[in-house]
Amino acid sequence: MPYSNSPVFTPAQRVQNYRYAIRNIVTHARKLEEQGRTVTYLNIGDPILYGFQPPEELIEANIQALQLGHNGYSPSSGITDAVLAIAEDARKRGIPTSAEDTIITFGASEAADLVCTSMLNPGDEVLCPAPGYPLYNAIIAKLNAREVSYTLDPRHGWLPDPDDIERKITSKTKILVVINPNNPTGEVYSKETLQQFIDIARRHRLLIITDEVYHKLVYDATHIPLASLAGDDVAVITIDSLSKNYMAPGWRTGWMMITNSRLVPDVRQAFIKLADARLCAPMTPQFSIRAAMQLDSTYHDTIVRRLRSQRDTTISMLNSIDGISCNQPEGAFYVMAQIQLADTPFTTDEEFVLKLLEEQQILFVHGSGFGTSAEDGFIRIVYLPGTDVLEDVYTRLATFVKSL
Ligand SMILES: Cc1ncc(COP(=O)(O)O)c(C=O)c1O
Structure with missing residues (x-):
């Protein structure tokens, strides 16, 4: 059959179930940036974006x-x-x-x-x-x-x-x-x-x-x-x-x-x-x-010290917001925080994440992108940025939650 202006190929079926929330969610943030707004990205675990470098x-x-x-x-x-x-x-x-x-x-x-x-x-x-x-x-x-x-x-x-x-x-x-x-x-x-x-x-x-x-x-x-x-x-x-x-x-x-x-x-x-x-x-x-x-231990001692302080700021600030709670992570640089969705107008974690992005230009990833139930209200936060950025983010998050 000759080529025409209608689509010739459709993607293979296997791609239909292929999802990767951490990068998929960025599309929404890019749209805001096209409108001239600055987004704080806490969605991807790329340490280089936040001032870390290899030894x-x-x-x-x-x-x-x-x-x-x-x-x-x-x-x-x-x-x-x-x-x-x-x-x-x-x-x-x-x-x-x-x-x-x-x-x-x-x-x-x-x-x-x-x-x-x-x-x-x-x-x-x-x-x-x-x-x-x-x-x-x-x-x-x-x-x-x-x-x-x-x-x-x-x-x-x-x-x-x-x-x-x-x-x-x-x-x-x-x-x-x-x-x-x-x-x-x-x-x-x-x-x-x-x-x-x-x-x-x-x-x-x-x-x-x-x-x-x-x-x-x-x-x-x-x-x-x-x-x-x-x-x-x-x-x-x-x-x-x-x-x-x-x-x-x-x-x-x-x-x-x-x-x-x-x-x-x-x-x-x-x-x-x-x-x-x-x-x-x-x-x-x-x-x-x-x-x-x-490598001797100096490099990792320094990195873990910085991450520990960012984790501590994260845990204490998140747990002090009414309607948000989280466990203390013991490794890596992520935390799963839970939003009491029942006290908000949202029924899913993704709705919360998208509205926060729109209102405060902060990008987290919804927990359901990692396999929790959407209605359980989890969000994943990457705490790689320095404490000054994190403090600002959590202050804005608190303002957002309070406004709901
Ligand atoms: C648990 C886990 N495994 C694997 C990877 C991917 O690692 P790599 O960059 O070495 O492919 C990641 C990246 O975030 C990860 O979190």
Whole structure:
């Protein structure tokens, strides 16, 4: 049939369920900016927007790699020195893995995509936390697989309920996703909770993806790598990156590490096949990975100090607003605050977020974009800006809530 002026192609069906609230919501803010208004963005976890930068040592290693001419393709699973450095560091932190079981990817995002694409047939099920980071839902929707949410309960410190997880397992369940520290709740899991995840995976022969992209950004809790508790009979894939732990999201450099790869030999081969087909992750930033793994604690001490003060301002100011409450996050740089929607004219979290944007030009993300119920009234706030900006934002938020 000849081309005409009517649309020739429609998007594939798989895209219809593909949503990513953190960026989708920005369309509304851009419209306000077109009208000449200034928007304060607290929707996206990009530390660079708020004055953070990667450690100098990593920047220098990156520049040096460019100058030394490392501008070609790397091996598809990453340069040898980088995978060796990652595996050495992992073993020091108690994660049983090896350089052969480490694959460098386009950020943690591609690692999640490679694992899910390698493992899931249409109709297969993946247990994901709700609330949780929407990347997983998007990948699963793209693969025509099925996301099954397990609930993190705000009344119990955003902890999972093992019985709830277990009830949701069927013969089609293949993967259990754990995000630790969690985005959006900031919760860091105890040894006991991690052990519960592992026991469930062991009983039901599931693969665990543990997303630990914030493990260096932890306040008073101690981060325990899930794979360090897995024993020798549960397959675990740990996902990590330079994006948040080293504040270099634009370098698009992450990795996955397999623990107990002998339990998933064919899947490991499938990761490599897929990795071969996309050639490699960006080459030059891989030369900064050894520097990252060898960094002393000064950089993270400074960053965590700043984030802790921003978190403290956030918690105390939010909890002092009538009609808003939140838990204290122990890691990452997000908080889920709950609005008493019943005391407002709104019936959904998104309505609240959009009206706040219109009235006060402040952009948060509605909790339902992360899997909470729209009528529960959660909003996710990124507390990366300095305390002066945050104080101004929360003062305006209080004015808005009072005016309702
Ligand atoms: C839990 C979680 N995993 C993965 C990512 C994506 O990381 P990357 O930039 O390394 O792809 C993010 C980004 O916000 C995240 O919050």
